[in-house]
Amino acid sequence: MRKSLKFVLLLGTVGVLMAACGNKASSNVESTAKGTEQSTESVAATEKSTEKATEKAEVSEKKMVEGTVNNTVDLSKYEKGKKVRLWIPVPQSSEYQTVEDVKYDAGNAKAEMNTDDWGNQMLYVEWDENAEPTDRVVKLDLQVKREEIVSPELKEDEKAELPEDVKKYLEPSKNLPLNDQVKNKAAEVTEGKTTDLEKARTIYDWVIANMNRDESVKGCGEGDVCALLDTTMTGKCTDINSMFVALCRASGIPAREHFGIRINAEDITKNQHCWAEFYLKGTGWVSADPADVLKAVLKNNWTKDQAETKEKQEYYFGNCDAERMILSDGRDLTLNPAQDGEALNDFGYPYAEVDGVKLDNYTPDQFVYTYSFAKKA
Template identity: 45%
Template sequence: MVRGKYVLAVLLVMLMSGISLFGCTRVSKQTSQSSIDVKSKYFSSEKVMPKARRARVTFRVDVGSFKGAKKVRMWLPYPVSNKHQAITNVGISGNYANSGIYSDGKLKNMMLYTEWTNPQVVPDISFSFDVKRSEIIKKDFPDSEETSIDPDIKDYLMPSGLVSTDGAVKETAEKIAEGKTSALAKSEAVYDYLVENYKRDDTVKGCGQGDVCGLLNSKKGKCADIHSVYVALSRSVGVPAREIFGIRIPKESEGDMTKAYHCIAEFYMPGYGWVPVDASDVLKLMLKENLKLDDPKVKDARSYFFGTQTANYVEFGTGRDITLNPPQEAGKLNYFMYPYVEVDGKALDYLSQKDFKYTVIYKEL
């Protein structure tokens, strides 16, 4: 009888501890929520009231290369409200035949689509909106980091056309992140590597193409270049990361912001969320004012732009190798930030301001 009670007690202990009698181990809730200790030199627990900006922004586009065309099609990034920006009072006007607001689906990038059939006058459109933007401050990193990643987030570990995650990219990333175990530590190491080893190149058109393999050798570029490298290196060592494409409101109260397009990056810290980084703006400051890494201004900017994004930034969307909606005819788009126009299926150069012209103006509210 005593022996029977002993066996029963053993069975109860095995069941309570999650050990199966048939060779399968039940993963406890505690295991799925396991965490690793993390620390960052960019950590800050200071409670700061985020700054804010409000402005009226207007995009104006005229397509000069339209004569003899059967169909002209245009897609404009359509910013939407989120936790950090509120988009209101949208106005759309022009001489288009059809228009609509669409999503590209999986990435959830929104766009304003317009088309003209057999146009007899210059196709034009005006797109305006009010934006209230708040500064993003995400520097109060927790002491520990979860190890599991949401399935939807894992898409941001995948390579794209110009953003490779293997070969020389992976080798470089593994050297940079050697000994680092958390997403935060790896991201910090990649950020520091870019700030310390890359340079801004003002000869690059627009924001750059973000061709990571070439950038590994040249180590210079503009914002889309720098943050494409950031994304590639981060993904190579298991940290979800993405580029964010948008435009910045200048410091003045009103004026032209056509040349203010800007790309930043974000990495995902499990259990904490997406964290903004902007190594490009640190490099821009260094070039503009001819400063070295040990300059106090550079140190301040370097600390600020890991985990913070200014109130001047208006987000459009993310992703590479974009298929627009309705789908474009000239092949996938490297990224969707500038106005994109096709005339009878042929893509026009959105950087030259030759085949079609666009301006972006703003006024503080």
């Protein structure tokens, strides 16, 4: 009987110990599970934090340029008794640039802000025959913030319809005709290419391979595409980028040029620049600047095949630096009010007439005008 009782007591003790161990094990499992959950949550939080940090870093890597632009025009060198009219291109805010606090001082002269049929903004100033020559001075100041264009993912949707406001960039202009010469060259360059993106990239690469920058060209060049095809295939930014635009249009791809000025120094009087964009259905406007690639080749004495050139070539197809400001768009322009002279090839410079005769706006020291830029610290 005592043995049986001891056995029962022993079994009971063992049972209690097993239950206690079981509870402890269960507690350990639950603790481990909770730990795993917390660890998983921690990893997820870390991943989210890393994603946000990466996004923030990508945003911060996009370069910005901000500062004050001053444009002074002095037409006092022309004698009294002449009617003098002046048009100054005034930049506007757009997708990648913000223009604020535009101010001007034209003294007692007639002055007004106008826009032309292309939507370009301009300051128009007029002095009659009785004005004192020393009064013919105008100052224009503005604040600008320019953002670097970072290439988006280039997606093409061939079934998409072109927006109405884009269709005009398929039309020819005086120096960018869509004649047989231009169409045949476009067909030759893009042979075997089927999509607009393939064609645009092929034209871009062809322009870089077959054109060269010529420092002797006046201003930014005239961008006379047929003359370029007939002769040396050399020029400056308007010549080089006009070739790109004309061949794109001849291939059925809308393309345009921006005329502006670089904001990369204190004295930017002679820093005018022209660059291009093409329209890709499914993406929108895409930047392209073969002229800046060829400028880098010339200035740095690079070959077109070396790594530095190829790096620039990749960058300027889709990307665009922040050190530039758009002044105007379009070719064959009629200003507002209309000028007496012929249509403007472009409006990247101040334009003036004395008694109805155009001044040479490619020579700022004769015109006379200056541009300056004070970068914000």
